[in-house]
Every structure is written in C-alpha cells, then in structure tokens.
Amino acid sequence: MNALNAIVLPIAQTDIQGRSGDSCIATNGFCPSWIADNIGEYVNPFLEHIYLTVVSVGIGFALAFALAVLAHRVGWTFGPISGATQVLYTIPSIAAFFLLLPITGRGNLTAIVALVAYTLFILFSNIMTGLGNVPDDVKDSARGMGLTDRQLLWRVELPLAMPEILAGLRIATTTTIGLATLAFFAGGGGLGVEIASGADRVFKSNVAVVGALAVLLAAVFDLLILGFQRLLTPWRAAARA
C-alpha cells in the first residue's frame, strides 16, 4: 500500500481546486461548467489512451496471430501456448504493472507490455476457435482441389474464421481500453492519470469525464471493428437473407 501511495500521490498533488473556483466543485458535485472549462486538459491523456490501446492491441494481435498459426500447424503446441496466455491473463493487472517496473522501468513500455499480455489469451483463443469452426468438408474439398496448406490457410480458413477473429478483436480492444486506465501506475499515461489527479478521487465531474471518454472510445472502436467485419464478411449477410 505504501508503494502504491508513493506512485499515486505525486500525480495526485495537482490540486483539482486550483483549476476552477466554483461552489459546485467545493461539494464535489457534477459540474458542467467545470467540465466545459477543463475539457482541454483531457485531450492529451485521451490521445495517449488511444495510443496505448492501438499499439497494445496491434502488437497483441500480431503475436496472437503468429501463435495461433503455429498452434494450428503444429498441433501439440496448442496446449502450452493456450496455458501460457491463460496464465498471463489471470495475473491481476496492477500486479503486472508493478512486477514489470523493475525490468522495464516507468513509462509507456511497461504499460504496453502488460496490456499486450492481457490481449494474447482473448485473441489467441478466438483465432483458434475461428479456425476450428471451418467446416471439414470445405477443407477437404479445398485440399482435394489442390490448394497447398498455405493457400488453404489464407484463402479459406482465415476468411472463414474472420467473424470469430474480429469478435476477439472487439473484446480485446474494449478490455484494453478499460485496463489502460490503470496504465498511469506504470507511468504510462492515459485517461487514468486524470482520475488519479482528483485529490480525494471522488470528484464527480472528473470521474464522469474520464469515464465518458473511455466509454466513448470503446464504443467508437467497437463500431469501427464491427463495420470492418461487415465489410470483410459480406457472405454472412447473404446467408442470413
């Protein structure tokens, strides 16, 4: 607990009262005028948050994809990979940040490493589920027509696994947006900085803005990926019609 305070308190020292003088603020209320005055303060943390999310999910996806292709090709690797990603997933996030601090130091890197570790299990599991759901008769006919293993993967299996893969991407992105609010513990910035900056951490306006921005971000990313999925899988809409 001491260690936690040591990190959080210096950040929290920025006095919220100093930003604006208002009776609403004195009572820790929800103050639209305060929000309007201070919204500029959130631009940088918000951009940092997007950066953390995109980079972490991007790297996580690349790693999970490579691992999934390996597990798909070399069957026995599935167990170990699945187990390892699952272990990473179960480490409490705050613990992960502190475990990494001595190795990677304070900053973006620590935050990103931890966030990537969290995405792996979700993404790996979903890619594997998607590949596993490709019907056997489709694979059999593909092989029977002379597709090589690589052609089978890229032309048949991955396109057909796309719905599950993108579903995994949506979950991973939403989760990462949420977890990234803790990145400030590792000095990684993001919207969490603004929550922590409330002196008593109960200033409702501040929390409301941060929460709203995080939810907005998650919703926008979710819709983007969903739109992307519609675009990539027109055949599913056709099948439903």
Add this chain to the structure above:
Amino acid sequence: MNSSQSAHSPGQSASPDPGSADGSHEEAASLEFRGVTKRYPGQGEAAIEDLSLRVEAGEICVLVGPSGCGKTTAMRLVNRLIDLTEGDILIDGTSVKDRSPAELRRHIGYAIQQIGLFPHVSVGDNIGTVPRLLGWDKQRISTRVDELLELVSLDPHDTRDRYPAQLSGGQRQRVGVARALAADPPLLLMDEPFGAIDPINRERLQNEFLRLQARIQKTVVFVTHDIDEAIKIGDRIAVLKKGGKLAQYATPAELLMYPADHFVEDFVGADRALKRLALQRVRDIDLWKAAEARVGEDTREVRRKLEDADLTIPLLVDEQRRPIGWLSHRALEGERVEEKLRSPAEPIVELDDILRDALSDLLSSETRYAPVVDGDGHAAGVLSLEVIGRFLHTAPSEARTGADLVVDEEQEASPAEP
C-alpha cells in the same frame, strides 16, 4: 421421373466436349490400381488389401460396398488425400507417387457428398478455384465459369455472383460438379455426390450426370453405398467388402446375373433379376412375332401368317401398320377380315422403353402381352411375360467367376440383341 436414362450404355454418344472450346481439353485418362494396400499404423486389419483393378478411359467405375469397406479410402488414395502403403496407382501409366499432391489434385476433379463449396466466395469464384490455381487469366476463367454453369443447367447470369448459401441443395450439388469439372480434368473422383439429396432430385441429378457424362466422357471413379445407384451409374462396378477386399469387378449386368459369391449376392439384393430389367430396353430382347391383319385382307392369308407367328391371335393394324387391337375368331369367319376385336391394343410398348417399365405396364394392364411399336408407331413385335421370363434366364454373356475380372468389350454389350 422414371428412368428414361437407366439403360445407358457406355461410350455411346460422342458429341464434342464443351471443355475443348478453350483449347484446354485433356483426354480422359485410364486409371489402374496395382496391388494397392492401405494399412493404418496400429490397426491389425488393412483398410484396403491388395486391390487391383483397371478403369478404361471414359468409363465410370463405381466403388460400392457396405460402410467400412474402404471404398472412400480407395478413392482418396487416387488423389493422395491418403497415401498408400503398398502397391501403386497409375493414371495414364504414370504413378501418382511421382507427382506432388497439390499438382496431382489440380488435374483430378473432386466432388464430395457434403459438396464443400466455399461459403465466403461467389459461385463463380468457387467454380474458378482450380483454374485460378493453374494460373488461367481472368477472361478465360470467366468464360469457363459461364460455360460450366450452362453445362449443369444453371443460369450463369442468375447464379454466378450468388453465394452458395443462397442456392438450393440441388443447385449447390450442380455447382459442386461444375467446380470439379472446371479445369477439364481427365479424371473425376465423386464421393456419394448425390447422397444428401432427396430421392426425386437424386434421380434427376443422376440422369443429368449421365447425360453430362455422355457429352464429356471423363473417366470417373464414383463412390456410393447404394447398389441401385451403382447399377444405374456404373459402366463397371467394383464391389468391396470389409477390409477393402475386392469381391467382384464387373459390368452391372454381369454383377446381377453372376454374383461372384454370397456376399455379392446379398449385397445386390434378392430382386437382382428385376434390377436387370432396368438395364435393358425392349429392343434388346427377342420379341414375339405377331400375325398382322388389316381390315378387308384375305382371311386365308392371315391364317397362313398365324402359322408363322408366336401367338395364335392376329393383331389388327391400320394402313400405316399401327396396332389397333387383337382380333376375335369371328373376325376371320368370312373371306375378308372384319373389324371384330376381342380387345383393343392396350398397352402399347415402345422399342425404346426400359424393360422394367414395360413389364410394369403389362402388369398394371392385367395382360400377358402387348404390341411393340418403333419410333414411328409401326408394329415391331409383341412383348409378353414369357419373353421377359425367358430373357431373365438367359446369360448376358458366358458364365464366369468372380476371380475372372477382365471382361472384353463384346460381352459387355446387350445380351439378347438379335
């Protein structure tokens, strides 16, 4: 929906292959299993044991047998979806082991019961799969796709841009066959291609396939568990029993006439005599000769004809020799034949009718014989229950045992042809 296609005969029609239009035509290939054995590690009994058989170019060879007999395994050995343990398989004399699996498969059409169409690409792209793998240009693929859709009786404009999920089961099956034929392969493997289709549509697809085969004349290995389908589709049938042992390899007629052993006899069924009737047309058997009479003809002339005829009742015909009915005795009492019928000519059978259907006509009309007419309606003889009975006791060819697997072309022809 009856079996107007049942009594097809191999290699009869020789219209040009539509696939030859783009210059990619490959002649049908011969296929030979030479002492092929497939053994899975850790399994005592072989899946296929010492299988030897030869399929001539342009023939349909049906692999048939109960489940677990290894018929699908045998088929999948051909395009190396399964690798054989011993022996060899030769396509036009070249071992399948000498070719890379992917390259080999691109030159062998492949159609399976579940069809396995790619759900994420259009019908056109599905059909164009192998041509694209072979590096054809877009224009050529597109032309070929339309050509194939027409070949399998689908409208190219309506179908090519649809996804498989938007088609009916029968349409998907046709697309599957079109896809297998896309690169005009010399050899086609079909694993129960009509197995998942309802009986009425299955019969239609079988007939369509036989019509198609008459045009394209591919060498086909066709797997089924249905002996009736085997008899209908096959030029030659290989009956397999458990452990992939070849019980008999023969033409449908031989198989029905001379089952090699009890296993084959059981497998073809107790009604094998009736099944043989589905393989023959009325013109294939020796018909009775009737005494034909016209109204006003000299009755002495008719009586003389009766001495030559196979039945004692004269058949009244019109000026064009079209049967009118069977004359009663009173019609011959005078000097000239009078139109006194004991019964009308019902039913009338055609030379091109399937024997099974003709028999069915006789039985449902509660008569023992019926006049037969040719394509122009002229009297051509009389079909009777006795004639059919005699046919069923006649050998289609010299008696042979199951061990004697090679049959020459002569004996394969219709047995009772005059």
